[in-house]
Amino acid sequence: MSYAAYVFDAYGTLFDVHAAVRRHAGGIGPDGQKLSEIWRAKQLEYSWVRSLMGAYKDFWQLTEQALDFAFEKVPSADRGLREKLLEAYWHLDCYPEVPAMLKSLKAAGARTAILSNGSPSMLEAAVKSSALDDLLDDVFSVDDLRTFKTTPSVYELVTTNWRLYPEKVSFQSSNRWDIAGAAKFGFRTVWINRTGQPDEYRDYAPSLILPSLEGLAG
DSSP states (O other): OOOSSEESSSSSBBTTTTHHHHHHHHOOOTTTHHHHHHHHHHHHHHHHHHHHHHHHHHHHHHHHHHHHHHHHTTSSSSSGGGHHHHHHHTOBBOOHHHHHHHHHHTTTOOOOEEEEESSSHHHHHHHHHHHOOOGOOOEEEGTTOOTTTTTTTHHHHHHHHHHHHGGEEEEEEOHHHHHHHHHTTTTTHHHOOTTTOOOGGGOOOOOOESSSSSGTTT
């Protein structure tokens, strides 16, 4: 079945969140992977907690705070690289299959967009650095609502702006919790399980599970 619109989470789905640390792996030291994993985990945790508290800070501020926490947890990592890591986060690598996949969807007549926790400036920088500008019809940021996924109103940004019923939208994310939120909202969901994680939130199952975005437009 084809869908009128294909909407993508950004971080971890289109863009590799570990690319910033990998770019400076030689200077960080042997615990670079650990630093990167803690950085990402705290970035997400802060978004959930602030949504529940009703105490919004944009995703860039949470990204900075999460990196500072990661440095505290991994004292072997060179804290002098903080600014370089943050700068690298503005220019994360997209996964190699992304441009061709988006081109294929566009060629088939589908609309494409990002729906992300990222701030508008973060998303603009990531999209431009990966040259995806012409392959996306829209970029939706939670910043307009001052809350984060999985708040239902975030997913409603797509249906309201594009005047579509939820079942006409295929939503792709590498984050299983995001897939659960989108499934509950009514989207068709595709979990991009890049790292072979076990399933969870089984009452809000994905419509499809893929190891990458490569099979999406096939």
